[in-house]
Amino acid sequence: MAERKPIESWLTDMDGVLIHEGVPIPGADAFLKKLRESGRPFLVLTNNSIYTARDLHARLRRMGLDVPVDNIWTSALATAQFLDDQRPGGSAYVIGEAGLTTALHDIGYILTDHEPDFVILGETRTYSFEALTKAVRLINDGARFIATNPDNVGPSTAGDLPATGSVAALITAATGKKPYFVGKPNPLMMRAGLNAIGAHSETSAMIGDRMDTDVLAGLEAGMRTFLVLSGVTQPEDVDRYPFRPSEVVESIADLVDLV
Secondary structure: OOOOOOOOEEEEEOEOOOEEOOEEOOOHHHHHHHHHHHOOOEEEEEOOOOOOHHHHHHHHHHOOOOOOHHHEEEHHHHHHHHHHHHOOOOEEEEEOOHHHHHHHHHOOOEEOOOOOOEEEEOOOOOOOHHHHHHHHHHHHOOOEEEEOOOOOEEOOOOOOEEOHHHHHHHHHHHHOOOOEEOOOOOHHHHHHHHHHOOOOHHHEEEEEOOHHHHHHHHHHOOOEEEEEOOOOOOHHHHHHOOOOOOEEEOOHHHHHHHO
């Protein structure tokens, strides 16, 4: 096999790689600092669509991690870009938070419950029966169903929470319509992120803590993949998948010297 080209661009997941339950993972600050000093293109990715990039920049900064707003790529931003490409100036009924609604406003979308082009499901901590019922009826009336990401659960200090994938399954059961998931592991999110920073998959790497989203998305986008064991996936889990990361490391601290 031909030897892989040097890594010139980096994409990294956020939760489980850079932070864990609101606390920076040792080595994250050094990794980000070296990326900024090197001038190499990079993105911090998250499937969570609750927060805007500006929100996340502020939250990370309070933890001591400096990530410029332009270097943050969320499933909400990827969803907005996808919709802007597919149906510019469209309309949508949205279940989600500011990260998603702001991204849609920024591309000129009209948010409405009157004959929308799309029903868009994102992350929120306040899923309501009324909103879900409205989504089901709009989809049955012909609105196309989009979801920001397929994650079934999300983390919290009290334990796992139902996330977008679980709620999407409920809507699918009620309508018979499956959503198009934009976020990881869809390589669309990765390729759009690479395009945003002018990077090429052949010379890019993806760092993640989950085999089923981060590693799979990086693999399908044609990137080198690094699995860190500081988050969801544990060493004994790796062999349960029919694919493997390029390399498994303990944490982000082990990758600082590769930048």
